[in-house]
Amino acid sequence: MQNSKIIIVGAGGAGLVAAIKAKELGASVTVLCKQRPTNSQTCMAQGGINAAINSADSVELHIQDTLKSALGKADSKMVELMCRAAPEAIEWLDKIGVPFSRDSSNTIAQRMLGGASAARACYAQDYTGLKILHTLYDQCLRVGVEFVCEQMLIDLIVEDGICRGVVTLDIRTSSLQQFHSNATILATGGYCGLYGEYSTNASNTTGDGIAVALRSGAMSDGLEFVQFHPTALKNSSVLISESARGEGGYLLDSNMKRFTDELDARDKVARAIYDKMIDGEDVYLDITHLGEDFIDKHLPQERKLSKLYENIDPVDKPMPIRPVAHYSMGGIQCDNQTQTAITALFVAGECANHKVHGANRLGGNSLLELVVFATIAAENALKAPISQITSDIDLTNNKEFIDSLFNENATINFYHERRLLNSTMYSHVGIKRSKTKLTEALKIVEQMSQRVEQMGVLDTNKTYNTELVEFLEFLNSLYLSRQIIQAALKRESSCGAHYME
Ligand SMILES: Cc1cc2nc3c(=O)[nH]c(=O)nc-3n(C[C@H](O)[C@H](O)[C@H](O)COP(=O)(O)OP(=O)(O)OC[C@H]3O[C@@H](n4cnc5c(N)ncnc54)[C@H](O)[C@@H]3O)c2cc1C
Numbered sequence: 001m002q003n004s005k006i007i008i009v010g011a012g013g014a015g016l017v018a019a020i021k022a023k024e025l026g027a028s029v030t031v032l033c034k035q036r037p038t039n040s041q042t043c044m045a046q047g048g049i050n051a052a053i054n055s056a057d058s059v060e061l062h063i064q065d066t067l068k069s070a071l072g073k074a075d076s077k078m079v080e081l082m083c084r085a086a087p088e089a090i091e092w093l094d095k096i097g098v099p100f101s102r103d104s105s106n107t108i109a110q111r112m113l114g115g116a117s118a119a120r121a122c123y124a125q126d127y128t129g130l131k132i133l134h135t136l137y138d139q140c141l142r143v144g145v146e147f148v149c150e151q152m153l154i155d156l157i158v159e160d161g162i163c164r165g166v167v168t169l170d171i172r173t174s175s176l177q178q179f180h181s182n183a184t185i186l187a188t189g190g191y192c193g194l195y196g197e198y199s200t201n202a203s204n205t206t207g208d209g210i211a212v213a214l215r216s217g218a219m220s221d222g223l224e225f226v227q228f229h230p231t232a233l234k235n236s237s238v239l240i241s242e243s244a245r246g247e248g249g250y251l252l253d254s255n256m257k258r259f260t261d262e263l264d265a266r267d268k269v270a271r272a273i274y275d276k277m278i279d280g281e282d283v284y285l286d287i288t289h290l291g292e293d294f295i296d297k298h299l300p301q302e303r304k305l306s307k308l309y310e311n312i313d314p315v316d317k318p319m320p321i322r323p324v325a326h327y328s329m330g331g332i333q334c335d336n337q338t339q340t341a342i343t344a345l346f347v348a349g350e351c352a353n354h355k356v357h358g359a360n361r362l363g364g365n366s367l368l369e370l371v372v373f374a375t376i377a378a379e380n381a382l383k384a385p386i387s388q389i390t391s392d393i394d395l396t397n398n399k400e401f402i403d404s405l406f407n408e409n410a411t412i413n414f415y416h417e418r419r420l421l422n423s424t425m426y427s428h429v430g431i432k433r434s435k436t437k438l439t440e441a442l443k444i445v446e447q448m449s450q451r452v453e454q455m456g457v458l459d460t461n462k463t464y465n466t467e468l469v470e471f472l473e474f475l476n477s478l479y480l481s482r483q484i485i486q487a488a489l490k491r492e493s494s495c496g497a498h499y500m501e
Pocket of ligand 1: 012032045046049050348349370
């Protein structure tokens with residue numbers, strides 16, 4: 001019997017879980033990604049992955065905490081599905097070799113994260129995402145998943161409302177490629193990179209997959225809900241994980257006084273810090289009282305990051321911090337089987353809105369979400385009809401589009417515009433919003449869109465043209481920024497991460 005051919009775009013945690021599961025179910029699987037499989041937001045995750053697997057916790061508590069944090073904007077059935085699947089997800093990760101930290105009785109250790117009523121986050125020191133991603137990649141190679149790297153998704157092949165594959169820009173040669181499939185899973189990550197230096201995410205986390213899907217007829221859901229993480233290093237926005245507060249760290253103001261419940265929901269802690277900053281104060285994360293041995297054992301990465309990016313050893317001194325954009329709760333709309341509005345197009349991970357985070361994600365629930373829903377996406381992708389792989393389509397329009405981006409007469413430098421977009425998103429579509437600020441932001445974005453014709457790629461080289469890739473990412477950022485602002489304007493009252501002054 002002919003195998004189902006599945007294309008997965010994105011090689012973060014979601015993409016790799018979907019790839020392993022689909023391959024194990026008998027599909028022929030190709031993973032396409034912009035960079036290398038071991039380079040994504042997933043490898044930056046530090047704090048942990050949630051599952052109620054100790055006697056002080058229960059699945060019911062996990063569900064309750066998640067729903068409470070989501071403030072009525074999650075679907076209780078989806079939350080229940082995710083929390084009930086969590087113990088099995090951890091068991092699977094453990095089985096394939098993720099080196100989770102263990103306690104003295106050799107059971108998987110768990111730590112407290114914000115908004116949780118029990119220690120629930122399983123971790124691998126503070127390298128959780130890195131260890132998970134590397135283990136998943138090893139497993140992909142073991143089961144024979146095919147990888148085609150340095151392929152940037154630029155379009156979907158949609159015929160009669162059915163997704164038949166994808167069109168990519170081969171970054172190595174600037175040429176166009178087409179990949180055909182019976183089903184496609186988008187796992188391209190979130191959009192917090194469009195906050196630029198005001199984000200914990202890499203600058204290329206520009207929601208490309210979401211932009212491409214929306215332009216092809218998929219729907220968005222909850223784009224206005226952007227989570228700001230309370231504790232990024234002040235001068236670099238490098239994340240100091242919630243595990244630092246979970247292990248007992250304090251938040252201090254300029255007078256070295258605690259001013260908020262460190263483990264309250266993220267939106268509340270972020271606002272408390274933001275208010276201090278608006279009053280002209282500096283805010284610090286202090287773990288000095290935990291002692292060097294404890295820090296080296298439980299928070300080694302936080303110590304390294306602080307020394308490297310802030311030149312402060314947190315064993316001796318509190319770390320200066322600020323809240324920055326961290327996680328996109330919104331994304332591509334899908335049903336409870338991860339199916340989008342386009343037939344045979346499924347979504348998993350941060351690019352999707354699986355309705356489990358609502359207005360405010362709990363720390364540790366994102367890694368969990370991607371394991372649970374990537375598994376569901378793989379199972380459903382295999383149910384797509386396996387006949388009729390289409391023959392090559394005419395790419396003239398895509399080619400003309402790419403050619404039009406080269407503009408040696410460009411008078412406006414898009415890197416300057418990108419910086420303006422990033423700072424506008426932080427100041428106007430940030431932690432505290434208002435109708436006036438959002439309307440102003442929309443105007444700035446619309447004016448910027450009108451200037452696009454005067455921008456373009458100056459470098460005509462076809463080999464590894466990073467300027468071309470970054471211009472495409474900028475165009476996606478601009479498109480999505482407008483969508484986010486419009487969604488925010490529609491939601492007039494405050495709700496979790498969307499706070500209206
Ligand atoms: C610093 C940091 C710490 C975090 N800590 C935690 C934590 O402790 N616990 C937790 O639960 N969550 C945490 N998170 C959130 C969590 O890591 C992410 O939500 C999750 O890893 C997203 O996984 P993903 O597979 O959906 O996307 P990603 O890991 O971002 O992967 C996206 C993939 O898509 C590819 N891609 C993107 N665009 C294109 C394109 N146009 N064409 C082709 N490929 C493309 C990328 O190259 C990449 O391979 C953290 C996030 C950050 C940034």
